[in-house]
Amino acid sequence: MDLLLHADGIHASYDQRHILKGIGFSLHRGEILGLIGTNGAGKTTLMDVLSGSHKHDSGQLMLAGEKYGPDSVEEAQACGVGLIPQNFRLLPEQTVAEAIFRGTFQANKPHLELRDQALTLIRDIGIALDPDVRVGTLIRAEQALVEVLRMVAEEAQLVIMDEVAASLPDHDVAVLHKVLRMLIGQGRAIIYITHRLDEVRSIAHRIAVLRDGRVHKTLEASRTDVGELAFLLLQQELEDSARPAGPAGGDEALRVLKLNAGKNVRDVTFSVAKGEIFGLAGTHRSGIYQLVEALVGIHPISSGQILLNGQAVQIQSLEDAARLRVGYLSDAADAVDTDASIANGLRPGSDAGLADLHTEITQLRTVIELVRRMRIRTTNIHGSITTLSGGDRQKVELAKWMSTDCDVLILSHPSRGIDIGAKETVYKMLTELSQSGVAIILLSSDMSELVNWCHRIGVMREGELVTIEANANTNEDVLVHHMLGQKFDSKGSEARRVKAQEPGPLLR
Numbered sequence: 001m002d003l004l005l006h007a008d009g010i011h012a013s014y015d016q017r018h019i020l021k022g023i024g025f026s027l028h029r030g031e032i033l034g035l036i037g038t039n040g041a042g043k044t045t046l047m048d049v050l051s052g053s054h055k056h057d058s059g060q061l062m063l064a065g066e067k068y069g070p071d072s073v074e075e076a077q078a079c080g081v082g083l084i085p086q087n088f089r090l091l092p093e094q095t096v097a098e099a100i101f102r103g104t105f106q107a108n109k110p111h112l113e114l115r116d117q118a119l120t121l122i123r124d125i126g127i128a129l130d131p132d133v134r135v136g137t138l139i140r141a142e143q144a145l146v147e148v149l150r151m152v153a154e155e156a157q158l159v160i161m162d163e164v165a166a167s168l169p170d171h172d173v174a175v176l177h178k179v180l181r182m183l184i185g186q187g188r189a190i191i192y193i194t195h196r197l198d199e200v201r202s203i204a205h206r207i208a209v210l211r212d213g214r215v216h217k218t219l220e221a222s223r224t225d226v227g228e229l230a231f232l233l234l235q236q237e238l239e240d241s242a243r244p245a246g247p248a249g250g251d252e253a254l255r256v257l258k259l260n261a262g263k264n265v266r267d268v269t270f271s272v273a274k275g276e277i278f279g280l281a282g283t284h285r286s287g288i289y290q291l292v293e294a295l296v297g298i299h300p301i302s303s304g305q306i307l308l309n310g311q312a313v314q315i316q317s318l319e320d321a322a323r324l325r326v327g328y329l330s331d332a333a334d335a336v337d338t339d340a341s342i343a344n345g346l347r348p349g350s351d352a353g354l355a356d357l358h359t360e361i362t363q364l365r366t367v368i369e370l371v372r373r374m375r376i377r378t379t380n381i382h383g384s385i386t387t388l389s390g391g392d393r394q395k396v397e398l399a400k401w402m403s404t405d406c407d408v409l410i411l412s413h414p415s416r417g418i419d420i421g422a423k424e425t426v427y428k429m430l431t432e433l434s435q436s437g438v439a440i441i442l443l444s445s446d447m448s449e450l451v452n453w454c455h456r457i458g459v460m461r462e463g464e465l466v467t468i469e470a471n472a473n474t475n476e477d478v479l480v481h482h483m484l485g486q487k488f489d490s491k492g493s494e495a496r497r498v499k500a501q502e503p504g505p506l507l508r
């Protein structure tokens with residue numbers, strides 16, 4: 001194969017903190033290199049170096065046989081290197097055609113010409129996207145495809161994808177993978193970062209395991225398995241988490257009665273007990289997001305009732321929800337308060353200025369314990385949240401909600417961006433929280449997570465709650481079947497991501 005990129009002895013740091021400690025690897029045209037590593041291992045830093053947003057201190061990069069070391073994103077782009085970050089940088093008001101050509105030399109062409117070119121690209125790739133719709137109205141899977149098309153329009157030879165599939169359901173991940181295989185068929189190369197080990201095995205040719213700023217090992221994807229990858233990452237076997245045994249059995253904490261919210265939530269009725277973890281599954285257009293947003297007052301309710309501890313309540317804003325002790329962790333990219341320090345982000349109530357010395361010390365002990373337990377990589381808990389890796393920021397946000405005094409806690413994709421080791425901790429903490437009597441509603445696109453973590457799982461499709469499954473009577477395939485409204489048999493969870501090749505709505 002034709003060598004595209006070679007990295008040798010790459011070192012990089014932030015504020016005197018040595019992050020990359022001599023990275024070496026190579027990448028060929030037509031190849032997908034999976035990159036895995038625990039939170040804070042240095043994956044994003046390495047990608048920032050390659051895509052021109054962070055300068056390395058020493059070491060050598062060669063791209064297509066030439067010395068490479070971009071000083072800016074634009075320079076990297078001109079050399080054929082493009083990055084798709086986890087939080088897409090799309091402007092919601094732009095049309096698909098404008099978004100595809102944004103930042104390219106073609107962006108100033110007349111609208112109709114851009115539209116025709118976008119249509120050709122869309123057709124060549126074989127996906128179903130309307131070039132005239134605004135990107136703000138697309139679901140995340142469609143936005144991911146727009147970002148991929150932007151790479152094609154930029155004529156990127158090396159495409160870097162940083163956790164792009166996080167929080168996408170399996171059938172959308174399968175479509176994305178299909179498009180990526182098409183891109184490498186055209187001679188491009190891809191670096192694919194993910195925390196999902198089954199996914200990386202199904203898409204990558206080789207997998208590089210990054211540990212503490214170094215490439216610890218590179219493996220052929222076809223010759224490894226999830227167990228070996230987990231061991232290489234964590235240096236220990238992954239614990240088998242037991243599925244919740246039996247129903248939660250507490251008194252009712254929340255009851256939702258014939259709730260209607262626009263056309264996306266129709267006649268939804270369910271209840272969640274104290275101490276229960278209640279999962280919610282559904283595609284991006286199923287109405288699950290509007291349902292939870294209606295429960296916390298973000299999305300207006302047209303009719304129906306919400307009862308908390310048997311009392312009917314009106315929740316018209318997030319403030320109402322907080323007053324009624326209903327917490328909500330959304331999975332929106334802008335949810336993290338970037339001005340806060342790590343300690344303040346983790347502190348329950350977090351009004352540090354008013355605390356007496358004793359309270360302050362107790363709170364700091366709690367913060368230090370959380371940092372240790374959740375394996376947050378930091379040398380300074382008073383430093384800004386922005387100095388944390390993406391996964392560690394998510395842990396701070398999650399820990400804050402878990403230590404807030406709520407009766408009902410709604411968590412949307414709580415493990416997004418969190419590595420497999422810390423995921424186990426998250427599950428233990430959620431279990432402890434539910435055992436203390438909190439009712440938890442968990443939205444996830446990861447069916448294994450729902451099955452492993454939840455007492456019962458409700459599935460929404462086309463605005464309706466089509467089933468509520470008791471944990472003991474369900475599995476991932478049954479949930480996907482209800483989500484899509486069609487039979488689905490993956491023959492085992494590890495193959496699920498590879499086999500979900502049914503032409504979904506995204507493919508033509």
Ligand SMILES: Nc1ncnc2c1ncn2[C@@H]1O[C@H](COP(=O)(O)OP(=O)(O)OP(=O)(O)O)[C@@H](O)[C@H]1O
Binds near residue numbers: 017019387
């Ligand atoms: N802007 C910054 N300033 C200071 N330190 C930073 C900054 N960005 C990242 N770091 C530190 O660099 C280390 C590596 O972070 P990086 O984001 O590369 O990790 P990662 O492997 O991508 O993690 P994740 O899986 O959580 O995304 C972390 O310990 C983080 O605290």
